[in-house]
Amino acid sequence: MQHEKLIEQFNLRSRLRFNLDSGHIWLGENRMLMFHAQAFGALRKELFDSLGAKRAKGVLLRMGFASGRHDAELACKLSNQLNPYDAFQIGPELHAFEGLVKATILDAKIDWEAGTFFGEVEWQNSWEAESHIQHFGVGEDVACWSLVGYASGYTSYFLKRFIVFREMECTGRGDPRCFIVGKPAEAWNFDDDYLDYFQPDNVECKLRQLQDDVKQLTATLSAQQTPAGRLVGSSPGFRAAFELVSKAAKSPISVLLLGETGVGKEMFARWLHEHSDRADQPFVAINCAAIPHDLIESELFGVQKGAYTGAQHSRPGRFERANGGTLFLDEVGDLSPAAQVKLLRVLQTGEIERLGDDQTRKVNVRLVAATNVNLQTAIAEGRFRADLYYRLATYPVTIPPLRERKADIPLLAAALVEKYAPTYHKKIEGITDRAMQALLAQDWPGNVRELENLIERGVLLAQPGGQIELEHLFAAGAPEPQNGVEIGREGFIGDAVEANRGRLYDALLNEGFxxxxxxxxxxxxxxxxxxxxxxxxxxxxxxxxxxxxxxxxxxxxxxx
Structure with missing residues (x-):
């Protein structure tokens, strides 16, 4: 692999030295620091909270710019007699080596003599995008400001002119990848104040104005946003579904929630009810798939005394109990043909008849239905009535599976930890980075319900006051971690296999080899x-x- 060749060619592993006696970490001549990503993410969040978005972006970008220039100096020292392009390629490897991001150069047109440059780079596993999502959720803007600064500083050092990178796609705003483009500053046709981020700013003299701006912005956002309450997410898929539900909340329209098992359809239905004009009336839910076909009609429409053997008392069904409020029919695609006919009649007339009774009763119910069945396929196969489908599907809302909205996982996990920690009488300080990476790597066939089960298990097994670790989450065993690196006795860093071999050889020599x-x-x-x-x-x-x-x-x- 090109990645491994470059690491070996420039002997990067041996240049990273740990001196535990003096408390130093060195990469060549540069002193390095090892921070917890969560701690640095918290500092990043504080910059946004205290300085405002624009100034925080500038601080992060300029910090990254300085870091990129330092790594460019190191790359020049490492490259010796290499041609300039081979030396330039050390940068992405250094970025990955330092744990910041995996960078792949997709296109680079460079004329070292003329100082011209055009580059496109794809990023994977950006720590900054992950941190931004954890603290702020998926937003409208790109997030990798320190990394963009690094690329700009690194390339500017090599080209001996001001090269500006800009992030065009970012997972922090819901894009499938992080992607940057770089070229000389004068080659950009900026129609905004992007270049201002590269210039130091006097914060103190503008702090009061900033506070006023933040207050005004907060008030504007509060007025515009609909509170999500117990619904958690910020990915594009979640926001699209939530926006549709929000628009329907105050109306009497019937809503059909579509999505796989475990995506949270009942949570959406409850939110609809709680934000409707019927919020002070009953919310009644029934899982149509969990009740035998011969009982579903009595459950929905009620029973009159003597309707069948054993019916010693009259009792109302779910429609009557939900009168004035909301009835949630989960797994409506599993209703029997007879129940479908009666349900259609209720939707058309607003009247129900109890089983064994000839008296009709008026009901005023807002219906929310949900299914994981493809109802159009069921219609084609004769298992579901087309006329009932068109009544139910007046306002369909599709809730995407968790594997398609992984940006929501950090937010959901945090909310679930907060939910279960009091149940188990614990204070939990969140989830470790390694555990979060494992959660993000899962395919989630059980969706949010599966995530909820894992987090509850994690809260149970975690130490009070500690964090949920990887081994706390998975009952079938934690996923195998990728090969890591260990510190050798002489302060070098090497892969785990080589470190184990070294310990074995030491032991053999000590025994009289x-x-x-x-x-x-x-x-x-x-x-x-x-x-x-x-x-x-x-x-x-x-x-x-x-x-x-x-x-x-x-x-x-x-x-x-």
Whole structure:
């Protein structure tokens, strides 16, 4: 892989040194600092809260610019006699090596003599986008300001002129990737004040104006936004569904919620009720799939005394109990044909008849239905009435599955921790970075319900006052982590396998190492594992068959 070649070519691993006695971390001549991403994310949030969005972006961008210039200096020292483009490519590897982002250069048109530059870079696993989503949710603007600053500073150092990168796509605003474009400042046709972010700003003299601006903005946002309450999310898919539900809340229109099992259809239905004009009236829910077909009609429409054997008392059905309020029919696609006919009649007339009764009763019910069944397919197969579908589907709202709105996972997880921590009498300080990465990597066939189960398990197993760790979440075992790196005894950093080998060799030497005896044991073990096949045994040992046969002959002669 090109990535590994560059790391080995420039000997990056050995240049990162940890001196635990003096408290230093060095990358070449540069002192490095290791921060918790969550702590740095909290500082980033405080910048936005205290300085306002514009000044916070500028601070982050200029900080990244300085970091990029430092790494460019290091890259020049590492590259020695390399051509400029090969040296330039060290930058993305340094960025990944420092744990900030995985950068891939998609296009780079560079003329070192003329100082012209055009570049396109794709980012994966941006720490800044992840942190922004955790603290603010998916927003309208791009989020990777320090990383953009880094790219600008790094490239400007190499080109000896002011190169400006700008983020065009960002997962922090719901895009599928982070993507940046860079070119000389004068080649951009800016129609905004983007270049101002590169200029230092005097915060103190404008603080009062900033406070007024923030107050006005907060008031404007409060007036414009509809409170989501228990509905949590900020991804584009969630916002689209929530916007539709918000517009329908105050009206009497019937709503059909569509989506996979576990996406939170009942939560949306409850929100509809709580924000409707019927909020002070009953909310009644029934899962049509959980009730046998021969009982569903009595559950929905009620029973008159004597209607059937055992019906010793009259009782109202769910429609009567929901009168004046909202009735939520979950899994409506599983209704029996007979129940579908009666439901259609209720929707048309506003009247119900109890089972075994000939008296009609007027009901005033706002109906919200939900299903994970493709009703149009069910109609084609004769399992669902087309006329009932058109009555129910007046206002359909599709709730996307969790795998399509992973930006909501940090927000949902935080809300669920807050929900379950009091239940288990614990204070939980959130979720570790490694655990959050595992949550984001899941496919979530069970959607929000599956996430809720995992978080509840995590709250139960986490230490009071601690964080939910990876091992607390998964009952079937935590996902295998990617190979990490460990610190060697001499202050070098290497992969975990090499570190384990080093410890093994140290232990062997400390025991009084006998090289001949250990070689003989390795040969015997390889021959046994290959079931006597010398060709396979030689392959295990990394020698030729002839070399192995010669060694075995020597050992046999020595033992005679």
């Amino acid at each position: 006998d090289l001949e005896a250990h070689e003989r044991r390795l040969v015997e073990l390889a021959v046994r594992r290959a079931n006597g096949n010398l060709t396979h045994a030689a392959r295990l040992l990394g020698v030729t068959r002839r070399q192995l046969a010669y060694r075995l002959k020597q050992d046999a002669n020595a033992s005679e």
